[in-house]
Amino acid sequence: MFTDPNIGAIVLTLKLASLTTIILLLIGTPLAWWLARTRSWLKGPIGAIVALPIVLPPTVIGFYLLVTLGPNGPIGQLTQAMGFGTLPFSFTGLVVGSVFYSMPFVVQPIQNAFEAMGDRPLEVAATLRASPLDTFFSVTLPLAKPGYLTAIVMGFAHTVGEFGVVLMIGGNIPNQTRMISVQIYDHVEALEYAQAHWLAAGMLVFSMLVLIILYTLNPTGRRK
Numbered sequence: 001m002f003t004d005p006n007i008g009a010i011v012l013t014l015k016l017a018s019l020t021t022i023i024l025l026l027i028g029t030p031l032a033w034w035l036a037r038t039r040s041w042l043k044g045p046i047g048a049i050v051a052l053p054i055v056l057p058p059t060v061i062g063f064y065l066l067v068t069l070g071p072n073g074p075i076g077q078l079t080q081a082m083g084f085g086t087l088p089f090s091f092t093g094l095v096v097g098s099v100f101y102s103m104p105f106v107v108q109p110i111q112n113a114f115e116a117m118g119d120r121p122l123e124v125a126a127t128l129r130a131s132p133l134d135t136f137f138s139v140t141l142p143l144a145k146p147g148y149l150t151a152i153v154m155g156f157a158h159t160v161g162e163f164g165v166v167l168m169i170g171g172n173i174p175n176q177t178r179m180i181s182v183q184i185y186d187h188v189e190a191l192e193y194a195q196a197h198w199l200a201a202g203m204l205v206f207s208m209l210v211l212i213i214l215y216t217l218n219p220t221g222r223r224k
Contacts, residue, residue, distance in 0.1 A: 005174055005183060006183060006195065006198070008174060008175045008178070009178050009179060009180045009182070009183035010199075010202075012091075012176075012177075012178065013160055013179045013180045013181075014160075016091070016094055016095065016098060016159060016166075017155075017156045017157075017159040017160045018156070019095055020095060020099055020102055020156075020159045021102075021152055021155040021156045021159065024099055024102060024103060024106040024107070024151075025106065025148075025151070025152070025155075027099075028103065028106045028151070031046075031050070031107055032110035033114055035047055035107070036114035037114070050103055050104050050107050050108070051108070052104075053100065053101045053102070054104050057164065058163065058165045058168075059168060061097070061100065061164075061165055061168075062097065062164055062165040062166075062167065062168025063168055065093075065096070065097045065165070065168070065169050066088050066168055066169050069086065069087040069093055069096065070086060070088055071086050075087070076088075087169075088169050088170075088171075089170060089171045089173065089177060090170075090176070090177070091170075091176060093169050094179075096169075097165050097168075097169040097170070098159050098162060098165070101158075101159075101162060101165045102162075105151070105154040105155050105158045106151040106152075106155040107151075109150040109151040109154060110147045110148060110151050111147075112147055113143070113144035113145075113147020113148070114140070114147070116147075117140065117143045117144060121140075121143060122135060122139065122140070125139050150214060153210055153213050153214055154210075157206070157207070160180065161181065161203070161207070162179065162181060163181035163182065163185070166181065166182060167181075167182055167185075170182075180199055180202075180203065181203075183199060184196050184199045184200055184203075
């Protein structure tokens with residue numbers, strides 16, 4: 001536990017962003033691969049579901065997650081039956097909400113990298129009798145590296161900047177669910193502008209660094 005609420009919010013936010021990014025890379029890679037390679041009619045609907053957090057207000061996502069994960073929701077009833085209790089207003093609930101909310105910012109860059117790669121490298125690997133697993137780690141991952149770097153930066157940064165979703169599903173519990181964005185809101189509500197400025201300025205610097213990294217990693221943004 002941290003006695004300084006600002007430090008506690010920063011550490012908790014970084015922990016949430018790191019864990020969310022790792023989970024999204026694990027579940028987003030096969031999903032992005034399927035979306036990039038499939039010809040199924042389900043590609044459109046599933047792609048739309050993945051992109052849904054981009055267009056929906058965060059409070060709407062947070063509300064429905066709260067209802068679904070709550071004691072009367074289907075997932076909430078399942079977790080209670082399994083002895084885990086309910087997920088809202090817990091760090092685990094924040095992770096679940098953040099994974100859904102940040103999913104398009106990880107899946108889409110990886111999917112775009114897989115699509116840009118084309119079929120030729122995979123066909124060459126197949127002619128050399130490389131196994132699918134060997135092809136993925138030896139051919140696919142190196143070629144998709146820029147997409148993965150973008151996905152990691154975007155997923156981490158987007159989770160750090162969450163407000164509506166984390167407030168709806170996590171509440172405002174110090175050292176448990178209070179993120180940086182919520183801490184800034186608390187300072188402003190209490191007219192503690194100096195402390196709000198300290199955190200907000202840090203977020204501004206962080207956002208600029210994220211944009212600089214993204215524009216540096218994006219080869220299409222460079223002049224030839």
